[in-house]
Structure formats: structure tokens, C-alpha cells
Amino acid sequence: MYEFRGATLQNAVHQALRYRALSTKKLAKVAAKFDFTARMRMGSVLFVGEGNLSFALTMSREPRVPASLILATVYEAEEDLTDTGYDNARKLLKLGSSVKTGVDATQLSDTIGKRQFHTIIFQFPNVASRDPSYEQNPNHVLVTRFLKNARNYLKPGGLVVISTVDNPFYEGAFKMDEAARKAGFAAPDIYTFDPKDYPGYTHQNTANEESAADGHTAFATFVFSG
Ligand SMILES: C[S@@+](CC[C@H](N)C(=O)[O-])C[C@H]1O[C@@H](n2cnc3c(N)ncnc32)[C@H](O)[C@@H]1O
Structure with missing residues (x-):
């Protein structure tokens, strides 16, 4: 067996393949976009935390x-929907989709019943608080609890999809790999997300109508498979 810097040639080849796999995954984050449309054509979709329902x-x-296989939900009560949210809810209903208010993504059993979905999507989760919860960032707690809940609402082969701002601050807040592990998912695949690909999407910030995307240029979509 040949030696290569202390390792056998076979080990060196394995190592090289491993590094190529790692760098491919990293490249996938910057180069590839998750195809929301193709995924949604495959079956039922639950949206949670939809804010103004524009996505x-x-x-x-x-x-x-x-459209009839889409259930779009918001955390807020109906009376707290913004005018845009209310208008978008009416348009969704007209298209044949279902809309539900007061849906807590961490307590889906309270409002969703026993339905299961091909895809569950939470765009830009945010609890609008920086107070630690169980000594963890509250956004990490939110996504962990959401993922644990969502597991029970996925059809076989189902996916959970979450988009966030892509920068070290947000990565530190959400700690997606750790949330996935706690909820029993494999580490998520990571894609690039560009809100500009969805011209009707007027991204809404938590607790007001300004854009949470303002001031940010990079976004990521995390895809969790059971
Ligand atoms: C930054 S906004 C994004 C809204 C919308 N998804 C979008 O992309 O424009 C964060 C959203 O998370 C929602 N949210 C916070 N905690 C939640 C929970 N426990 N369950 C469901 N939604 C929640 C808020 O109500 C808010 O609408």
C-alpha cells in the first residue's frame, strides 16, 4: 500500500472524496435555490407564521x-391581521386555499387536527424577543419546538422548509443543525433564497409591517427531511 503523508493511498482518496462532498454542500448553499414551486406541485402544503400571507x-x-391543497396560517388572531394580510387572506380563499388564524407553530395539535402534509413551510420565523428562553436564544427554541411539532404533521417523504437571513448572527440565533438534531431530523440541506424571485412577496416583520429583509442581502432556505 502506498503512503501519502502518513495515510494510506486508500485513506487519502477517501479523505479527498469527503472534502469534495463537504465543499459541494457549501457550494450548494450559494449556488442552488430550493424550488418551492416544483415542491408545491407535488402535494399538500401547510404554511405557518405567514404574517401578511403574501408568500x-x-x-x-x-x-x-x-391551491386547494394549501393551508396558509398566521400566528395572529383574525382581528390583528393587517389590511394587507386580510386582503391576501380573501384572495387565498378565492383561489380555493384554506386560511387559518391563531395557529401556533409550536402547538399545531391545538388548531390543525390530524391532517398531514407533503411540505410544511415557515418563512423567516422570528419571535420578536431577544430574552433567553431556557437559557437559549428564543428563536432557537421556536424552531426546535416547531420542528418537533411539524414531524407529526408530515406525510412519508415530507419536508419541513425554513428560510432565514443568512449571516453569522442569525445562524448563531437559530442553530439549525442543533434544532434538527433535537427534533430528530438529519442536518438540513441549505439553499440560497432570494425574495426577489417572488415579486408578490412583501416580507413582513414581526409586530409591524416593515420588511424583515431590509438591510440584508443574503438569505438561506433550510430543508429538513424526516
Ligand atoms: C419576520 S415575520 C415573517 C412573516 C412571514 N413569514 C414572512 O416571511 O413575511 C415572523 C413571523 O413569525 C410569526 N411567529 C412567531 N412566533 C410564532 C409561533 N409560535 N407560531 C407561528 N408563528 C409565529 C410571527 O407572527 C411573524 O408573523
């Missing part, structure tokens, strides 16, 4: 996406 509405309007 769910944009996606429901995509050709060959079965």
Missing part, C-alpha cells in the same frame, strides 16, 4: 400548484 398567496398563484 402563501404568491405560491398559490403559481401555475399547476394545486
Whole structure:
């Protein structure tokens, strides 16, 4: 067996392949985008934490996406919907989608019943608080609890999809790999997300109508498979 810096040639080849796999995954984050439309054409979709419902509405309007298989939900009570949110809810209903208010993504059993979905999507989760919860960042607690809940609402082969700002501060806040592990998912695949690809999507910040995307240029979509 040949030696290569202390390792056998076979080990060196294995190591090289491993590094190539790692760098491919990293490249996938910057180069590839998750195809929301293709995924939504495959079956039922639950949106949670939709804010003003503009992402769910944009996606429901995509050709060959079965709008009737979409359940779009917001955390807020109906009376707290913004005018835009209310208007978008009416448009979704007109398309044949379902809309539900007062849905807590960490307590889906309270409002969703026993339905299961091909895909569950939470765009830009944010609890609007920096107070630690169980000595953890509250956004890490939110996504961990959401993932634990969502597991029970996935059909076989189902995916959970979460988009966030892509920078070290947000990565530190969410700690997606750790959240996945705690909820029993493998580490997520990571894609690039560009809100500009969805012209009808007017990203809403938690607790007001400004854009949470303001001031940020990089976004990521995390895809968790059971
Ligand atoms: C930054 S906003 C994003 C809203 C929308 N998804 C978008 O992309 O424009 C964060 C959203 O998370 C929601 N949220 C916070 N805690 C939640 C929970 N426990 N369950 C469901 N939604 C929650 C808020 O109500 C808010 O609408």
C-alpha cells in the first residue's frame, strides 16, 4: 500500500472524496435555490407564521400548484391581521386555499387536527424577543419546538422548509443543525433564497409591517427531511 503523508493511498482518496462532498454542500448553499414551486406541485402544503400571507398567496398563484391543497396560517388572531394580510387572506380563499388564524407553530395539535402534509413551510420565523428562553436564544427554541411539532404533521417523504437571513448572527440565533438534531431530523440541506424571485412577496416583520429583509442581502432556505 502506498503512503501519502502518513495515510494510506486508500485513506487519502477517501479523505479527498469527503472534502469534495463537504465543499459541494457549501457550494450548494450559494449556488442552488430550493424550488418551492416544483415542491408545491407535488402535494399538500401547510404554511405557518405567514404574517401578511403574501408568500402563501404568491405560491398559490403559481401555475399547476394545486391551491386547494394549501393551508396558509398566521400566528395572529383574525382581528390583528393587517389590511394587507386580510386582503391576501380573501384572495387565498378565492383561489380555493384554506386560511387559518391563531395557529401556533409550536402547538399545531391545538388548531390543525390530524391532517398531514407533503411540505410544511415557515418563512423567516422570528419571535420578536431577544430574552433567553431556557437559557437559549428564543428563536432557537421556536424552531426546535416547531420542528418537533411539524414531524407529526408530515406525510412519508415530507419536508419541513425554513428560510432565514443568512449571516453569522442569525445562524448563531437559530442553530439549525442543533434544532434538527433535537427534533430528530438529519442536518438540513441549505439553499440560497432570494425574495426577489417572488415579486408578490412583501416580507413582513414581526409586530409591524416593515420588511424583515431590509438591510440584508443574503438569505438561506433550510430543508429538513424526516
Ligand atoms: C419576520 S415575520 C415573517 C412573516 C412571514 N413569514 C414572512 O416571511 O413575511 C415572523 C413571523 O413569525 C410569526 N411567529 C412567531 N412566533 C410564532 C409561533 N409560535 N407560531 C407561528 N408563528 C409565529 C410571527 O407572527 C411573524 O408573523
